[in-house]
Amino acid sequence: MRYGATRHGGERRTFLIEGEEALVLPAGAPTPDDIVREAAAREAAASAAGSSERLPIDELDLLVPLTRFNRDILCTGWNYWDHFEESKGKREGQDPVERPAHPTFFTKGPLSATGPHDPIAWDPQVSGKWDYEAEVAVVIGRGGRSIPPERAMDHVGAVLVANDVSQRDLQRAHGGQWLKGKSLDSTMPLGPWLTTPDEVDVADLRITLELNGRELQSASTRQMAFAVEQIIAELSWGMTLLPGDVILTGTPSGIGNAREPQVFMNGGDVLVTRVEGLGELRNTVTASSLSEYVVVG
Numbered sequence: 001m002r003y004g005a006t007r008h009g010g011e012r013r014t015f016l017i018e019g020e021e022a023l024v025l026p027a028g029a030p031t032p033d034d035i036v037r038e039a040a041a042r043e044a045a046a047s048a049a050g051s052s053e054r055l056p057i058d059e060l061d062l063l064v065p066l067t068r069f070n071r072d073i074l075c076t077g078w079n080y081w082d083h084f085e086e087s088k089g090k091r092e093g094q095d096p097v098e099r100p101a102h103p104t105f106f107t108k109g110p111l112s113a114t115g116p117h118d119p120i121a122w123d124p125q126v127s128g129k130w131d132y133e134a135e136v137a138v139v140i141g142r143g144g145r146s147i148p149p150e151r152a153m154d155h156v157g158a159v160l161v162a163n164d165v166s167q168r169d170l171q172r173a174h175g176g177q178w179l180k181g182k183s184l185d186s187t188m189p190l191g192p193w194l195t196t197p198d199e200v201d202v203a204d205l206r207i208t209l210e211l212n213g214r215e216l217q218s219a220s221t222r223q224m225a226f227a228v229e230q231i232i233a234e235l236s237w238g239m240t241l242l243p244g245d246v247i248l249t250g251t252p253s254g255i256g257n258a259r260e261p262q263v264f265m266n267g268g269d270v271l272v273t274r275v276e277g278l279g280e281l282r283n284t285v286t287a288s289s290l291s292e293y294v295v296v297g
Contacts, residue, residue: 001016001042001195001196002193003015003016003017003045003065004032004062004065005064005065006060006062006063008053013025014031015052016045016046017057020056021057022059023052025045025049025052029044030045032193032194033067036139036158037157062115062193063115064115065191065193066190066194066244069113070244070245071107071245072107073107073108073112073188073247074107074235074247075107075248076103076104076226076249077103077104077250078104078250079103079225080224080250081099081225082223082253083251083258087255102234103225103226106177107179108164108179108183109183109185111185112183112186112188113188114186114189116161116193116279116281116283117282117283118186119285120163120283120285121185121286122265122288123288123290123291125291126170126291127169127170127184128169130166131165131166131255131257132166132255132273133164133251134273135163135248135249135250135251136161136162136202136275137160137162137190137247137249138158138228138247138249139157139158139160139244139245140244140245141157141158141243142155142157143240143241143242145240145241146237147232147233147241149227150229152228152230152233153202155241156232159194159200159278160193160194160195160278161190161192161273161274161278161280162189162190164182165182165184165265166178167182167184168264190281192279192280193279200276200277201277202221202228203221203222203224204220205220205276205277206218206274207220207274207275207276210272216256217251219252221249224250232247267285267287268285268286270282271284271285
């Protein structure tokens with residue numbers, strides 16, 4: 001099953017993909033957040049497909065598929081050894097010299113999520129080093145704690161594409177940890193829809209990233225240092241994962257910070273992030289007032 005969210009008739013609607021068409025479900029149908037969490041919602045969505053409107057996929061006004069986050073987005077660092085090696089000498093003594101024996105975990109704020117075609121917010125007053133990171137994300141569909149690796153994929157409800165846009169100078173300015181440099185509002189494209197893991201081989205997906213038409217990242221999930229099953233097993237060891245939790249699985253080599261000369265994003269840049277079988281994100285880096293004082297609530 002492939003499903004997501006679109007703006008249709010002036011409101012947010014759920015769609016299912018069938019071949020080259022999208023079935024836009026009636027208003028009130030289960031949302032993608034519901035579907036990934038609940039078997040009953042999946043059944044209800046399938047039943048609602050009979051009264052749906054059919055549209056070509058390329059006519060969809062795609063929205064970020066997930067909006068109801070339980071907590072921060074869970075992330076995996078250095079999960080491709082070529083990425084770990086390319087960054088040696090650029091970590092300013094704050095990161096490990098030797099390859100980690102276990103996955104490295106961190107989190108990023110959920111307000112960083114934005115849609116598959118939405119602008120990536122960019123404010124040079126906040127950061128001068130905006131970097132890209134093409135990734136596969138998985139969404140927990142069945143909760144669990146201390147999940148054994150051989151049962152891990154039973155707990156995956158969906159997979160999708162993510163771009164973990166990062167501000168390298170903010171990472172270093174706050175002790176070398178990653179939360180601040182990866183949590184700016186509306187900077188992480190996510191989508192274009194959710195795909196159930198029975199539709200793809202998560203262990204063998206091609207990932208690419210283009211910046212203004214130039215391919216800067218190209219790899220396969222076969223190259224992961226720690227497979228999705230091990231990520232889930234170690235992350236859930238003594239810690240309950242909940243339905244709806246989003247886990248980023250790491251980026252391969254080719255990031256801008258590790259290049260000579262370095263390549264950072266600027267206003268007007270166009271990023272295309274693709275994962276074979278999961279679709280693509282196409283986003284423009286767009287000036288935004290992230291540094292302005294805003295009161296919420």
